[in-house]
Amino acid sequence: MSITAVVKKNTYFDSVSLMSISTRANQLPGVEQAFVAMGTEMNKGVLSNLGLLTADLGAAGTGDLMIVVEAGEGADHAALLSEVEELLVQKAPSARGGADTVTYRTVDSAARAIPEANLAIVAVNGAYAGREARKALENGLHVMVFSDNVPIEEEVRLKQLAHSKGLFMMGPDCGTAIINNVALCFGNAVRPGTVGVVAASGTGAQEVSVRIHALGAGISQLIGTGGRDLSEQVGGIMMIDGIRALADDPGTSVIVLVSKPPAPAVQDKVLAEIAGAGKPVVVYFVGGSEETVTAAGGHFAASTQDAALQAVRLGVDAHAAVDELAAKQVDEVCARLSPEQRYVRGLFCGGTLCDESMYALLEVSDNVWSNIQKDPGRRLTAGSSSVGHTFLDFGDDDFTNGRPHPMIDPSLRLARLVEEAEDPQVAVILMDFVLGFGAHEDPVGVTLPAIAQARKIASDAGRHLEIVGYVLGTDLDTPALAEQVAALEAAGVTVTRSSTETGHFARETARKAHRA
Amino acid sequence: MSTQATSLFTSDLSVVNVGLAMFDRDLTAQGAQVTTLDWTPPGGGSPEVLAALDALEDPRVAERTDAANAEAVDRIVGARPMLVGFGRAIDVVPGMTPTTILHAGPPITWDRMAGAMKGAVTGALVFEGLARDLDDAERLAASGEITFSPCHEHDCVGSMAGVTSASMYMHIVRNETHGNTAFTNLSEQMAKILRMGANDESVIERLVWMRDVLGPMLKEAMEIGGPVDLRLLLSQALHMGDECHNRNIAGTLLLTQALTPALLQTSFTTEQKKEVFDFIASSDYFSGPTWLAMAKAAMDAAHGIEGSTIVTTMARNGVEFGLRVSGLPGNQWLTGPAQPVIGPMFAGFRPEDAGLDIGDSAISETYGFGGFAMATAPAIVALVGGTVQEAVAFTRDMGEITTTQNPNVTIPALGFEGIPTGIDVRKVLATGILPVINTAIAHREAGIGMIGAGITHPPAAVFEQAARALARTVA
Numbered sequence A: 001m002s003i004t005a006v007v008k009k010n011t012y013f014d015s016v017s018l019m020s021i022s023t024r025a026n027q028l029p030g031v032e033q034a035f036v037a038m039g040t041e042m043n044k045g046v047l048s049n050l051g052l053l054t055a056d057l058g059a060a061g062t063g064d065l066m067i068v069v070e071a072g073e074g075a076d077h078a079a080l081l082s083e084v085e086e087l088l089v090q091k092a093p094s095a096r097g098g099a100d101t102v103t104y105r106t107v108d109s110a111a112r113a114i115p116e117a118n119l120a121i122v123a124v125n126g127a128y129a130g131r132e133a134r135k136a137l138e139n140g141l142h143v144m145v146f147s148d149n150v151p152i153e154e155e156v157r158l159k160q161l162a163h164s165k166g167l168f169m170m171g172p173d174c175g176t177a178i179i180n181n182v183a184l185c186f187g188n189a190v191r192p193g194t195v196g197v198v199a200a201s202g203t204g205a206q207e208v209s210v211r212i213h214a215l216g217a218g219i220s221q222l223i224g225t226g227g228r229d230l231s232e233q234v235g236g237i238m239m240i241d242g243i244r245a246l247a248d249d250p251g252t253s254v255i256v257l258v259s260k261p262p263a264p265a266v267q268d269k270v271l272a273e274i275a276g277a278g279k280p281v282v283v284y285f286v287g288g289s290e291e292t293v294t295a296a297g298g299h300f301a302a303s304t305q306d307a308a309l310q311a312v313r314l315g316v317d318a319h320a321a322v323d324e325l326a327a328k329q330v331d332e333v334c335a336r337l338s339p340e341q342r343y344v345r346g347l348f349c350g351g352t353l354c355d356e357s358m359y360a361l362l363e364v365s366d367n368v369w370s371n372i373q374k375d376p377g378r379r380l381t382a383g384s385s386s387v388g389h390t391f392l393d394f395g396d397d398d399f400t401n402g403r404p405h406p407m408i409d410p411s412l413r414l415a416r417l418v419e420e421a422e423d424p425q426v427a428v429i430l431m432d433f434v435l436g437f438g439a440h441e442d443p444v445g446v447t448l449p450a451i452a453q454a455r456k457i458a459s460d461a462g463r464h465l466e467i468v469g470y471v472l473g474t475d476l477d478t479p480a481l482a483e484q485v486a487a488l489e490a491a492g493v494t495v496t497r498s499s500t501e502t503g504h505f506a507r508e509t510a511r512k513a514h515r516a
Numbered sequence B: 001m002s003t004q005a006t007s008l009f010t011s012d013l014s015v016v017n018v019g020l021a022m023f024d025r026d027l028t029a030q031g032a033q034v035t036t037l038d039w040t041p042p043g044g045g046s047p048e049v050l051a052a053l054d055a056l057e058d059p060r061v062a063e064r065t066d067a068a069n070a071e072a073v074d075r076i077v078g079a080r081p082m083l084v085g086f087g088r089a090i091d092v093v094p095g096m097t098p099t100t101i102l103h104a105g106p107p108i109t110w111d112r113m114a115g116a117m118k119g120a121v122t123g124a125l126v127f128e129g130l131a132r133d134l135d136d137a138e139r140l141a142a143s144g145e146i147t148f149s150p151c152h153e154h155d156c157v158g159s160m161a162g163v164t165s166a167s168m169y170m171h172i173v174r175n176e177t178h179g180n181t182a183f184t185n186l187s188e189q190m191a192k193i194l195r196m197g198a199n200d201e202s203v204i205e206r207l208v209w210m211r212d213v214l215g216p217m218l219k220e221a222m223e224i225g226g227p228v229d230l231r232l233l234l235s236q237a238l239h240m241g242d243e244c245h246n247r248n249i250a251g252t253l254l255l256t257q258a259l260t261p262a263l264l265q266t267s268f269t270t271e272q273k274k275e276v277f278d279f280i281a282s283s284d285y286f287s288g289p290t291w292l293a294m295a296k297a298a299m300d301a302a303h304g305i306e307g308s309t310i311v312t313t314m315a316r317n318g319v320e321f322g323l324r325v326s327g328l329p330g331n332q333w334l335t336g337p338a339q340p341v342i343g344p345m346f347a348g349f350r351p352e353d354a355g356l357d358i359g360d361s362a363i364s365e366t367y368g369f370g371g372f373a374m375a376t377a378p379a380i381v382a383l384v385g386g387t388v389q390e391a392v393a394f395t396r397d398m399g400e401i402t403t404t405q406n407p408n409v410t411i412p413a414l415g416f417e418g419i420p421t422g423i424d425v426r427k428v429l430a431t432g433i434l435p436v437i438n439t440a441i442a443h444r445e446a447g448i449g450m451i452g453a454g455i456t457h458p459p460a461a462v463f464e465q466a467a468r469a470l471a472r473t474v475a
Helices: A015-026 A041-049 A077-087 A107-113 A126-138 A152-165 A202-214 A237-248 A264-271 A290-295 A304-315 A327-335 A351-362 A411-421 A443-460 A481-490 A499-515 B002-009 B021-029 B047-057 B059-078 B115-127 B134-142 B201-225 B230-239 B249-265 B270-281 B288-301 B363-367 B370-376 B378-384 B388-401 B425-431 B460-474
Strands: A002-008 A031-038 A065-071 A119-122 A142-145 A176-179 A182-185 A192-199 A219-224 A254-259 A281-285 A343-348 A368-370 A389-393 A426-434 A466-472 A494-496 B014-018 B033-036 B081-088 B100-103 B147-150 B169-175 B181-185 B311-317 B320-325 B334-337 B402-411 B417-423 B437-442 B450-456
Touching (some): A002 A077, A015 A031, A015 A077, A015 B378, A015 B450, A031 A041, A065 A077, A107 A126, A107 B014, A119 A126, A119 A182, A126 A152, A126 B047, A142 A152, A152 A237, A176 A202, A182 B021, A192 A202, A192 A304, A202 A254, A202 A351, A202 A426, A237 B002, A254 A304, A264 A290, A281 A304, A304 A499, A327 A499, A343 A411, A343 A499, A351 A368, A351 A389, A351 A426, A351 A499, A411 A426, A411 A443, A426 A499, A443 A481, A466 A481, A494 A499, B021 B033, B047 B425, B047 B460, B059 B402, B059 B417, B059 B460, B081 B201, B081 B230, B115 B134, B169 B201, B201 B249, B201 B270, B230 B370, B230 B402, B249 B288, B288 B311, B288 B363, B311 B363, B320 B460, B334 B460, B363 B370, B363 B417, B363 B437, B370 B402, B370 B417, B370 B437, B378 B450, B388 B425, B417 B425, B425 B460
Parallel strands (some): A119 A142, A192 A219, A343 A389, A426 A466, A466 A494, B100 B147
Antiparallel strands (some): A031 A065, A176 A182, A176 A219, B169 B181, B311 B320, B320 B334, B402 B417
16 A cells, blocks of 8 residues: 655635545545545544644645545556546536426426416326326316326216316327327327317227328317217216317317217217207217217218218318229139138227227128127137137227337237237238327338238148238328338238228128138 | 317417327427426325325315415515524523433434434533543433433424533524524534534533533623524525535624624633634534524424425434424424435545434425525535536426425525425425435444535435325325
8 A cells, every 4th residue: 555645735625626526536446545635634633543644744734735645556646646636627517407408397387387388198107197187187288198097987087177177188098189280199190171070089080080181171170088988987078078169169160079889878968969069060989870870960970981071071072082992802802712711800009990890890790709899798808819700909908008009019919910820710810000190100111020921821821811901191191101001012911991991891801701 | 168178279289298208209290389297106106105195185185285385384484583692501492401412303212323423422421521431421321311302392403413412502593473482502613523423522622612612602792782683694695605504604704794793792801702713713614503593493483284284394313314294283203214415525434434314404405495595506516416507406396396485585596586495295295306405424433523515315205104194184
């Protein structure tokens, strides 16, 4: 051990700086102990206790700086000393945490500081989402709850609170809305227009907005009410408020309602609003009845495509039209299947897309199984193998608990695609690819390797496996619709033009495959 | 519905984004205004704490709580603590006896005390003549004949070990607005001192001189000079770059300026007066304890308001951190483990030498200065990492967990905003921001003293306990 001591005459540092310098000096490599302090009696006392007080140091005054470095044998004292002296020269402060950036930790503080704030998006774990939504409503903000797994009792309380304050409480469990031409959470780039949508279904809402865009029209407002809004418990609170808001909105000429099958009593309550809207209202409730809608004064739609078409015809362009599915296309596919290949397997990201295809197939077969089947006898869980015709909604809570939505993280669906390809009874695999804000940046690209693998498994076993893909998106989305369609076609995938057409394709191939 | 919806449909979107940063990017790309929160699960994510927080935030409860808190911060802001005199603890402190030793923080027994506190206790017993030497003092301390009690339970605060014995001289600070009085002992100045756990002959000698010369001279000076408005002095000291907890240069000058004319008129000899002025000049900490008594006088006035979630005491005994909340009246301590203090150290010491957080001095932060006013003291930014921006960020963060700003004590660099005032238990849990405390570091062993300074935080557990206890009282 050897010691070097230096006294710098008339060099003053305040005690806090010296503590900081001393601490850093002690961390220098090679330093056993460093002591940087003013020559006060107290500091000299400490040095004396440590046995380090030389005559030079003892003579130091209160305005003199003392530097003492203790290092191992053979250390380069001159170098160490100059390193310590470098610490005395203050560097410019780092740019970390600029003075102008203000961050807020709570909805309360953000709402207080930003008086023009008018909407909150809540996308935190479902256990905390209700609380954050409540805070936002209490601060007078409209709310979009993106989170899944929010208890339904909490949803009811929040919607009652929102209703009492005249605010929207969109979601949970339906992360789609377009307000003032801005898509919130999951949404597509569609042109502005006069069609207003209230939807209790996320991908259902996306599909309708995209189809309206494809017909040359646009969206005024799209209010996503949450997937459970039309359940018995919630009672359609937000859909009713949404209808009223669009009825009052001068920018909206026609209203479209979209939902998975509603609770009957709630359906009646919602349909009762139609008469007073003063604008045409098109209703697409998956599996809904024409009579009920017509009796309430609404325009019944049998599909998402039909809903979009009717809305555009009623509010924008009376001559709008879409092409039908060509029977020839189905015949060609069926001709390539072996007699054993009888079943359709749908692997969906979008709940309503899944539901719509499933309902189309239910028209020709009872042997339809799903994790979102209304018939509890034919319900599957996330862990079950496929049975007969199987439709899986990978966006359902059962699959998403603790993991991102399949529109962001496709891994579960990719594994299932390969698994289904092994089953010799499978004729057609349906898949949706959802583009837009919040979605995966290249949903087709990320699936192509699994598609190739699935096709190889089938062809190695001497089968033709028909993969049918539908891309939900517009020419304004990134990536654009055409790009994704081209990539699917290049991979040998049959591409359908709408969610409705996907269902029709599934129904017709199943019908023909059964007949054969 | 219609008016709110119509106004949304006709306004530009300004979104508060809670949770997913990716939505910020998407919304910004579409031309919307977005503010993304720096969000963490409230209550540390514990369902039990969250339930307590929800109970406290229930609108009907919150309305009463907000009113109670408004009353509490009104009292803090409105308190006018005046230095009115000095006197021996046995003569002025409620409940003091010749064999009582007051200490910092929540209640603690001799066997569990930290090294610094044990050092201070044994030194005090020798100083009082109750023990022959330090060994004898240890025996006596363990014998059960000494009454240990928290300073806070006797209208007192004590910095670091807080050890206060019968014949020590105390500041007497009277809150003119609310009529209550607070006490604290005199600064011993330098590092090797009783309150830091040092107890050798030089320490005892200094205490004897403080008892026989400094204390009586201050007492007489106050009788001549009359009351000193401490809130005014504190406010001026902040404007001069002190945060009045770890930096006390300006405050010491101001206090000395106020006391000097009267000190000169006392009946003591010129030699003794010179000793006092030399003592004051020997370090910058002379006014340190004075501000603690000032804060204590204000915070006691805010304690015991039914339903209030305002923190009125943060105090540490070197083993446990203790919290008291206005709505939990009397001496209901919520405790958790004392935390390490992070910061630079005197030459010759290392982090492993440091004792845990100790002292009643966090009454500074409870009132709103110290760490809460870090933005006003750029000279000591080394304590918080090194940059002025970081110091400002500390003050801004404290604004997130407090109820109001004190218009009587302001920060020039922040456009004369008042110091963040009235820590709200609900806000601490909702934001996950813990109060920041500037403090000194005492050696972990008895007999050594101060070895550094830095910052620390209370353990989150004390706020969680507070929320549960408060939720029970409102339920």
